[in-house]
Structure formats: C-alpha cells, structure tokens
Amino acid sequence: MSKTHDARRVVITGIGVVAPGDVGTKPFWEMLTAGRTATGTISSFDASPFRSQVAAECNFDPAAEGLSQRQIRAWDRTTQFAYVAAREALEDSGISGETDPLRTGVMVGTACGMTMSLDREYAVVSDEGRLWEVDPAHGAPYLYDYFLPSSMVREIAWLAGAEGPAGVVSAGCTSGIDVVTHATDLIRDGAAEVMVTGASDAAISPITVACFDAIKATTPRNDEPETASRPFDRTRNGFVLGEGAAFFVLEELGHAQRRGARAYAEIAGHAARCNAYSMTGLRSDGKEMADAIRAALDRARMDPTDIDYVNAHGSATKQNDLHETAALKRSLGEHAYATPVSSIKSMIGHSLGAICALEVAASALTIEHSVIPPTANLHEPDPALDLDYVPLRAREAQVDSVLSVASGFGGFQSAIVLTGPGRTQ
Template identity: 55%
Template sequence: MRRVVVTGIGVVAPGGPRREEFWNRIVDGKPAMRLIDAFDPTPFRSQVVAACDFDPAAYGLSPQLVRRTDRFGQLAVAAADEAMADSGLDLRAVDRERMGVCLGSAVGASITLEDEYVVVSDRGQNWYVDHRYAQPFLYQALVPSSAATELAARFGAQAQAAVISTGCTSGLDSIGHAYRLIQDDEADVMIAGASDAPITPISVACFDAIRATTPYRDDPAQASRPFDAERQGFVLGEGSAVLVVEELGSALARGATIYCEITGYAARTNGYHMTGLRPDGVELGAAISDVLGQAGVAPDQIGYISAHGSGTKQNDRHETAAYKRALGTAAYTTPISSIKSVVGHSLGAIGSIEMAACALVLQRGVAPPTANLTTADPECDLDYIPLVAREVEARHALSAGSGFGGFQSAMLFSRLEEAA
C-alpha cells in the first residue's frame, strides 16, 4: 500500500488571509464574525456571517481570471498557490501526467449564478429571461468543475481533475479521494481541498427557512457557540483550504518538509433524512471506527479531534454520541474543539480547513480552543477545550464531519514517525 503525506498547506479563511494568520486566529480563539455587508440583511432572520477579507489582486490573481471565475474559484486558486509554494515542488521536475486535482464544493458558483439571474430576469420581474444580458462566462459558473479545471490548467496537472460535492463533508471527501488515487498508483501528487463562497441572499434565505443559522446579532463575535447551552445555530462562512498530498517516497526523495501522513479515511451515509441526524451517531461512529482500524490506532492514542461542531443542538449532540460510540471511555479524555467557533461554517470548504488545522496541530503541539464555550450543554459532556488553547502531545489527529444528505466522514492524520 502506497503511503501518502501532506507537504503543502494553503488557507484563505475569515480573519486570516493566509495560513499563518489563520493559525494565529484559531489558536487565539478570536472569532471573525460580522454583520452581513455584501447585501442588505434586514429581510433575514440570520444576519451574522464569517466573511473573508479577500482582495484577488493582493493574491496575484489576474483581472481575466477574476472575470471568468466565481469567488469560490478565486479563493481556491489563492489557497492552491500558497499550498504549492509551501510544498516546494519544482513543477519543471514533476511528471504532470502523475499530478492531479481534487476539489470539493457544496454550492459552487452560487454568487455568480444568483447575480446573473437577477440581471437576466430584471430582478425577477421576467419569467422568460433575456440571455443577452448574461455575462460571457456564465457556463463556468454553471458547472461545478470550473474551479478544479482552473487549478489543473494553472499548474499543468494532467492526471484526474475531480470534483467532490457531498455537502458539508466535501472538504474531507476531496482529500480522501486524492488519498485513494495516490494509494492506488493513479497519481503521485494531488492538489486537494475545497472551496465555498455561499454568502448570498438565496443561501442565507435557505438556511433561514430551516432555522439552521443563528438569529443572534447583538455581538457578532459571540454568535457561533458550538457545544454551548446557549447556542442558537451556526454562522454561515466562506473560505478555502488546499493541501498538497504526495506519495511518501516522492516526498522523501526531493527532501520535502512533511507535515503528517494520511493514515485513514472513511465515509458513510445515514440513509435517514436529508437534513436530520440520528441522535445515537451510529453512522459517524462507524466512520471513525473504520478510520482507526485502517491506521491501527487505538482510541486512547488520538491526541486531538477537530470536531464538526456546527453549533446546532442536533449536530452537537449527534457528534458527541458518535465519539462515545467509537472511542468508548477514551472519548472523555481526548481534547476536542470546533474551529467553526472562530471561522464559521463554510459548508463544503470547512472540512479541508479543519484538516489544515489538524496538520498544524500535529506540527506545533497546540490545540485551538472552542471559542464562546462558557456554559456547556450537559448532553455535550466531553473535553471540548473551552476558550483557551492547550498544549497537546498529539501523535494522531482526527477530524469528523456531517453533511446534509446524510453524509458522515472521518479522516486521520498522523505524525510520520508514529505512522512508520
């Protein structure tokens, strides 16, 4: 079985334009939430978001790329540029036929699609829209593959360019798919991650309708409260994280800096409800147990868990039950936190952002806190690292995620020497 390692990390997240700023923000536990300023939020129940302060030109994105690419694609390009630079790969020496792309997204180019519909329908007044008013790159917005192909063209990747869209587990599943491709000898290097930019009126309205997002707006910094008894829902966010994942022998041969090894990945579907979760957490627990079995890691060897921790009662209690089911008594002593308390919930992107956090935890020995966790929900009685970061001796870091559609995924990163 070919072994797979992480050699590059790029992050564009709320409150942190690049990887190091993102890391400092989550370790400090300083939430990056604010009231919606991209459009008039007054008609909406939920008015707080976690938005990126993103200037495409500052990231070196050309006006032509910006014109043809939705914001979610621009975020992906910026994160991929940072990840590739961090990896130290010399593209002149890489066999491009052995390098691929796997990008996840839950809602794709939703900003462009909504903006263009407003124009061609004259703000919804015309049932038969006038296509003459549409921008010339509308097709790229329509197909979710646009961002993956943009990355493939940017770096000359000629192996598979895949798109993974499994709701809020897209970011985990995209890295998992890349991991499998390298294991199966279909590629040596994969540019893997996810991106989403869902802060649009229609997305906000959709989550309003099912009351998944928080109505709290008095102090935006306190709006995201995973595992807290006073939580009222999640905070919609945006962002991207891209990892360079590489076959171990290739990475060692070129002297790459290795963050960690991917030692397990598993996914389940609950076959239960489009948005509902079983309270016993059986499917997520099964995914976690599968991952540990693949890695040969005992529950008490996990040094840190990056929780899905969305801040809804249904998810937080389901996830807590899943940890207890999969880890047994070790669930009570394992440090766990939700970085959604700081960067919000960027739908498909968040899984990759959380895996970036796991890699950095293993490298730096510090676990970020769950911000705003002041009064724990009695039914969420695990060690969710309230308020203050903690030094950890983590040899293995787990991340778990749940997505609308019943998706349940888990992934394990390990220090390379421990996996060996």
C-alpha cells in the same frame, strides 16, 4: 486492505488557506490559536430582511492577492479562493518543476459551486426577478463556467501543470474531507504520485441565507455577531455561515522523501457512511458517525486510545452537537472522556463544503505546532455534553494523531485520521 495500500503512504507537504480573517495559512493559524472570532454582521449585501444576518466573511482582495483584472472578471469568488489557496499550497510544498505532469492530479471539493455569480447573473437576466422569461443576452460571457464547478479544476490544473486524474467531489458539508480522501486513494492506488486537492465555497448570498433561514439551521443571534457561533454551549442556536478554501499538496511518501520535502502529517485512515435516514435529521445515538470513525481507525491500524485530539464538526446546532458527542463516546469508548475536542467553527463559521478542508488544515497544523485550537464562545457548558471541548483558550499538548469528523445534509458522515509524519505502521 490491499498490498498497494499497504505500500503507498500519503503525506501532506503543502498547505494553502483562504479563511475568514487575513488570507494565508500563518494568519489562519494565529487567529485560531489566539481564540479570535471572525464572525460579524453580513456586509456583502443587505441582510436585514433575513432571520439570520451574521456570517464569517473573508477579508479578501483579489487584486491584492495578485489576480489579474481578467481573472477577477471571469472567476467566481469560489474559484478565486481556490486558486489563491492552491497557489500557496504549491509554493509551500516547493514541488514546482519536480513532478511528472501525467502523474500529478487535481481534485476539488465544493458544496455550492459558483453560487454568488449565479445569484448575481440571475438577477441581471431576469431584471431583478421582474421577468419570468429571462433574457440570456444580458448574461455574462462566463455564465457557463459558473454553472460548472469543474471550471475550478481546470484553473487549478493549469496552475499546477497537472495532466493526471482530475475531478470534483460535491457531497455537501463533508466535501472537504471527502475530496482529500479521494485524492489520497488515487495516490494509494498508483494512479498518481502527487495530488493538488482541497475545497472552496463562497456562498454568502441572499439565496443561501434564505435556504438556511427556511429550515432555521443558522443562528438568529444578530445582536451578538462576534460571539454568535457557540458549539457545545448551552445557549447555542444554530451555525454561522462562512466562506473560504483550503488546499493541499499530497504526495506518496517515497516521492516526498526523495525530493527532501517537509511533511506536515500523514493521512493514515479515512471512511465515510450515510444514515439513509433523513435529509437533515440525525440519530441521537451517533451510530453512523461512530461507524465511520471506527472504520477510519481500522484503516489506519489504530486503536481509539491512539487519538490525541478530535477536530470536531461542532456546528453549534442543538442536534449536531448531541449527535457528535454520542458518536465520539460510542467509537472511542472511555478514551473519549480523556481526549480534547474542539470546533474551529466557533471562530470561522461554517463554510459548507470548504469547512472540512479548513479543519484538515487545522488538524495538520495542530500536529506541526503541538497546540490545540480552542472552542471559542463556550462560556455555559451544556450538561448533556460532558467531554473536554477545550473552552476559550488554546492548549499546548503533544499531538501525534488527530481525528477530524464531518456531518452533512443527506446523512453523510465522514472521518479522517492524521498522524505525525514520522509514525511507522
């Protein structure tokens, strides 16, 4: 570990959330700790022809969130989510007017980019798919922006007045962790003092639903949409598609202390691995995720016994929950059996690239409030899964450190360790 990394510590001083349920960090946390689910039958289009017809949709009104008619017309739903979440994070941090623009950067994560607008515009230019040679004259004037996820970065940079490092991380379902850790490293390396970072995805569209139907990754439990997401349960049969965004203000610790900022948590360590094995397959022994966890703990200078809670990937697919449980046992050893583990996907679904950012937010809030969110819908434990998955009800507990993990198509495995802001290294 370099001396630069030793000296420069990074804390979260602002959080903003758009998630299924009501918009905002406070409603998000209240829903999680109440164990309520936001999953239901898809309402944004007619999903009846599809195998899976359930999703966790955001109750989001862009006009009510203060977006102008011009912004609403020009921006994809993914950008609207990102902007509203980043605005809340900036307001929460109280950092406006206290940063050097050239030392402030923006990194945005996404798995799918502007799926909904691209889906809609293709239908327009192809006359609902009737024309093989599409007519671009009928496309929206913002079509090029929809093609480039970096258009989100531009909007957040303008919002934050950031003129420093900027970019996009798109690594599938691990994007939400990977973008936060990349932003963290920019601060640790001295490239920035402040980073506005997070992830957004709004991809509940026919093309996305069709893609996951094709590989049978999503649940067909259409008759029970409110309880369709069942991580670690014996009856689990696929994930529930979601949408949302979570953004953060990250600061170098000294910078935050000098301005008297409140810190939710410190980003103590992180790591990523790839299994170089399969696009969708996972080894049953969880080796690659375990390797990422151990590397993240090493970077944080922590032992497995230091972890108080694991915010799980917990997608509710048969193979993921087995893979993840094996990885936790392999990396944490006997301490895995004493460590609470839960999946918030049971309540808000799987919002692809955004979900890990939402899980980082939940992890920081767990430290802040000393409450562990439950795994909802876990009524029938799977005998093959024998850890403490915090079923059904939230649990009060002193939590000083959280491990959050992610697994994505392509074999990507990521881990991040958050600790209380008062911890010394």
